[in-house]
Amino acid sequence: MKRSITARLVIMFAAVALATFALAGFALHNVLARELERHQYEELDTTLKSLQFWIKAIGSPERWSRVQARMDALTPEDGSVRFWVLSDDPRFQYGKGLAEIDGLTREANGHTSVVELPGQERPFRTLSVHIDPFEQRPAVRLIVGRNTEPYARTRQAFLSALVAFGLGAVLVVAFAGYWIARVGLRPLERLSKEAQALRPKTLSQRLRAEPLPVELSALAEAFNGALSRLEEAYGQLESFNADVAHELRTPLANLIGSTQVALSRQRSAGEFQEVLQANLEDLERVRSIVNDMLFLARADRGEVATGLVLTPVAQEVRKTIEFFEFVLDETRAQVVIEGDVLAEARLESALFRRAMSNLLQNAIEHSKPGARITVTLREEGAATWITVSNPGAPIDGQHLQHLFDRFYRVDEARNDGGEHHGHGLGLAIVKAVASMHGGQVSASSEGGLNTFGFSVSRTPEKTAG
Structure with a gap:
């Protein structure tokens, strides 16, 4: 199931808003509760101090009736505020349920307590004070109580309003988050539409990164870089396919043509043998192209x-030169080895000789008869370089970087009148062998010498990469 970025953002906005309002509501509710408790305490304390002042001045039973009358006047009809006076002398007592109150309120002076009274749904918050004896009046304990129901209703109403407001605010934030997400993701939608419009024939098109935000701009630039590499690879693939078709077309056309001519009339066994011999040469060429393509x-x-062995490089070069002994005699060319003749490297001999053969063949084919071809060995860092130099026409710099590409030829730049028997994969195979050995390739043309070479690593870590 695909996940929507917009939906995820809306959910995250709503979750953050819900958590924020929940924490804020919790804090506000606690503040309100503390303020209501403080308000209750202040009301109780004010009433308590007023009555305490009166009781202190009363010292006889006759005058105690005034205190009782005052407390009766302060007691509302709903009984939300009540007064109790506890004393050992019944003449100086006041209030209903004195026995229950005496057992429930034992707090110190100035401290409130919450007591449950019979017949009341909500508890009463009480505040008491001890009053010393005066004249005929013994010591008494004055208790003032207030019903907590109005405060509880206030807290409940506040909590209900807070929950309703919070949920409403979360919905508003969710809708606002949806709108913000849609607006914020419009550049991404445009980017997606541009990407969907790309086709193999329009790979040169690029995504517009200028009007995009910074975050998407980096993504678009990275995608454009990938498009550039894809376009280059697609172009190389098309060129490679065209070159392969061209290279295979010639020998196949020769095979078909010579076979049709041979079958057009009666021929002797000797004539058929000549045709088969010519066809065999073209078939060998086709096989060589196919094998090289599979290798690449x-x-x-x-x-x-694989199977790398630490080997003297000069030894492998000499063995490869011996393979060209007949060709060198025929062209009167000479191959010499210079440089670090004691250099060693970790090689797979078969691959190394294949690359070396291609370099030597390339040098021989593009040199005049009697030319001096130089194989130079040098150690550079963790690599050993093998370069082959031959005298020849200068090669323009714009071609040098492409000479190791498949089927790339610069015959007009290297027109020495010799016959070219290669099919344009020789130097590409050299590059592949170098890469398989953790090395690189190089090409230069200066001082009348054209030099091609490759490197191989001397350490197993390099070749494993």
């Missing part, structure tokens, strides 16, 4: 060289 495909998938 494996390299593209990240295949690395």
Whole structure:
């Protein structure tokens, strides 16, 4: 199930709002409760002090009736405020249920307590004070009580209003969050529509990053970078397919044409043998192209060289040169090894000789007869470089960086009149072998020498990458 960013944002807005209002409501409710308790205490204390002042001045039973009359006057009809006077002398007592009150209120002077009275739904909050004896009056204890129901109703009403307000505010925040999310995500929707409009034939199109917010701008730029790499890879793929089709078309056309001509009339066994021999050469060419393409495909998938052995590089170079002995004699070319002839590297011999053969073949094909070809070995950091230099026509710098691409040729830049038997994958295979050994490739053209080379790592950590 797909999740909506808008829905998630609305839920988060609502959750944050609910938590915020809940905490604020809890705090306000506690503040109100404390204020109501303080208000009750102040009312009780005011009434208590007023009666205490009167009782202190009363010292005879005759005058005590005035205190009783005053307390009767202060007692409302609903009984929400009550008074009790506790004394050992019954003449100086006041209030209903004195026995129950005497057992419930034992707090110190100035301290309130909450007592449950018979027949009352809500408890009473009481405040008491001890009054010393005076004349005929013994010591008494004055207690003032107030019903907590009005305050409880106030707290309940406040809590109900707070909950209603909080829920309403959460709904408002949720709707506002939905609108904000929709407005905030409009650039992302536009970006999505632009991305959906991309097609293989419109890969050159790029997402507009200028009007986007900073966060989406970085995303758009990263996506444009991926589009650039995809366009380049798609172009290379199209070019590769076209080049493969072109390379295979020629030998296949030769095979079809020669076979059709051979079958057009009666021929002798010798003539058919000549045709088959010519067809075999074209088939060998096709097989070579297919094998090279399969090798490059494996390299593209990240295949690395295995079975690496620490080997003297010069030794492998000499073995490769021996393979070209007949060709060198025919062209009167000479190959010499210079540089760090004692250099060693971790190699897979078969792959190394394949890359070395392609470099030597490339140098021989693009050199005049009798040329001197130089193989230079040098150690540089954790890598060993093998370069092959041959005299030839200068190569323009714009071509050098592409010479290791598949099927890339610069015949017009290297027109030496020689025959070119390659199919444009030789240097690409050199690059693949270098990559499989954790190395790189290089090409230069200066001082009348064209130099191509590759490096291999001397450490297993480099080749594993």
